[in-house]
Amino acid sequence: MAYILGLIAGALGILISVSLHEAGHMGTAKAFGMKVTRYFVGFGPTLWSFRRGETEYGVKGIPLGGFVKIVGMTPQDEDASDEKAMWRHPVWKRTIVLAAGSIVHFILAFLIFWGVAATSAMANPALNFEDPYIRVIDCVQPADLQKGCTASDPAGPAKAAGLQTGDKVLAVGSTPITKYMDMVSVIRALPAGQPTPFTVLRDGQQVVVQVSPTTVERPVDGKLVKVSAIGVSLGHDPAYPATVEYNAFEAIPVAGDLMGTVFKGVLTSIKKFPEKIPGLWTAITGGERDPESPLSVVGASRLSGELVEAEEYPSFWMIAGSLNMFVGLFNLLPLLPLDGGHIAIAWFEKVRSWIYARLRKPDPGRVDYYKLMPLTYTVILIFGAFTLLTVTADIVNPITIFR
Numbered sequence: 001m002a003y004i005l006g007l008i009a010g011a012l013g014i015l016i017s018v019s020l021h022e023a024g025h026m027g028t029a030k031a032f033g034m035k036v037t038r039y040f041v042g043f044g045p046t047l048w049s050f051r052r053g054e055t056e057y058g059v060k061g062i063p064l065g066g067f068v069k070i071v072g073m074t075p076q077d078e079d080a081s082d083e084k085a086m087w088r089h090p091v092w093k094r095t096i097v098l099a100a101g102s103i104v105h106f107i108l109a110f111l112i113f114w115g116v117a118a119t120s121a122m123a124n125p126a127l128n129f130e131d132p133y134i135r136v137i138d139c140v141q142p143a144d145l146q147k148g149c150t151a152s153d154p155a156g157p158a159k160a161a162g163l164q165t166g167d168k169v170l171a172v173g174s175t176p177i178t179k180y181m182d183m184v185s186v187i188r189a190l191p192a193g194q195p196t197p198f199t200v201l202r203d204g205q206q207v208v209v210q211v212s213p214t215t216v217e218r219p220v221d222g223k224l225v226k227v228s229a230i231g232v233s234l235g236h237d238p239a240y241p242a243t244v245e246y247n248a249f250e251a252i253p254v255a256g257d258l259m260g261t262v263f264k265g266v267l268t269s270i271k272k273f274p275e276k277i278p279g280l281w282t283a284i285t286g287g288e289r290d291p292e293s294p295l296s297v298v299g300a301s302r303l304s305g306e307l308v309e310a311e312e313y314p315s316f317w318m319i320a321g322s323l324n325m326f327v328g329l330f331n332l333l334p335l336l337p338l339d340g341g342h343i344a345i346a347w348f349e350k351v352r353s354w355i356y357a358r359l360r361k362p363d364p365g366r367v368d369y370y371k372l373m374p375l376t377y378t379v380i381l382i383f384g385a386f387t388l389l390t391v392t393a394d395i396v397n398p399i400t401i402f403r
Contacts, residue, residue, distance in 0.1 A: 006308025006316065010301040013320050015041070015063055017108055017327070022068040024100035026055075032093045035071040035084035042066060070097070073342070074369045087366070091350045098339045098346070105328030106259075112321035113258040117251035120314040121243035125257075127236050132169040132180045134158070134200075135235035140216050154214050156231025161211040163230075166238035167200035180234055187213060188227035224288050262325045269294070270330065273386070280389045283397040291399055296387060299394035306400060336369075336376040345369075 019041045026039050035054060040046070042060035049058025071077075072085020080087060086094060116122075123129070136158050139149035169177045172186045173196050190196055195210040213228035236242045246254055276293050283289040295303070300323055307316040334344035345367050353363050 003305040003309040007305030010304025021101035024104035028100040038069040102328035105324040109321045109324040114255035117254040133235035134232040140231045158230040171199040190228040296390035
């Protein structure tokens, strides 16, 4: 039941954020004197609506988003002759209206991150989690670390050999280690069953421990492969606490730092979209799902359900905040029909008019959106196909955290 409630909460959160996105467009448009005729949550048949002033507000039957109708967004629209049409307003006002949806997502992300930082224990910023400190576990990384080891999980060679939580690995065999992930790569390539010296720093002293790795399966590039493992996970310097707590005021800069971290992660994920497509197809056709592959709304909702079921509420909210950051940034890409595409065209018109004026040439006027329709439809087709691919993968071969 907790899983279902979490799944519903995740989906509802997405619907609310999208509705607030559209409300951002509507509120700024009205504030600048533009005419807004409709604001609806959902698509399809109208379930309920009312009119206030010149705007109809309501709810439609398919809860997959929402929309707002601002009169005359382009000079080619049927209602472009209206005196309160959007295209008639200065470019800076149109830019604010078009960007308002993404700004709402950024505000929501900040508030969510602030709430998490103010109410939950956060990773200690004094720690460098790239350092090769280890946490020793009883078995070789079970499928569900949150629920502990099971009888079917191989015993942990690290614990049996005498490695301890808080040890800092300095070398594996003759290979010096400076980063945790480098250590993981070296361990995976070790011969299984053969003792290997691990040089660790413990209580200020170097200690050498002989560890015999075992063989396990791990996902690599979307496929399960056999590698060596010893039964450790990422640890931290025992001289510092792993987590710290902040009050409401202290949580403000922490939320800002989280915004910056997620911002960089989103940009990286957007750049990697094309190279992730083959992995999604592999997952759909029966292969292993890459845990770093893109998620759809379906996948995000399923992960939300798992986190609520496991009572990992801070992580639930972190997903919500990260998703708002992603949608906000993605929507600002300079491509039609995204808001970023409309902003790019508005400023292209402004700059072009300025250049023509300096050259004492007639103003070339507005961009003809009809000439851009083939490009717009191409973008819609690509995004639609990608969405269909991710939704299908999230249904037939979902990414899971605890299952």
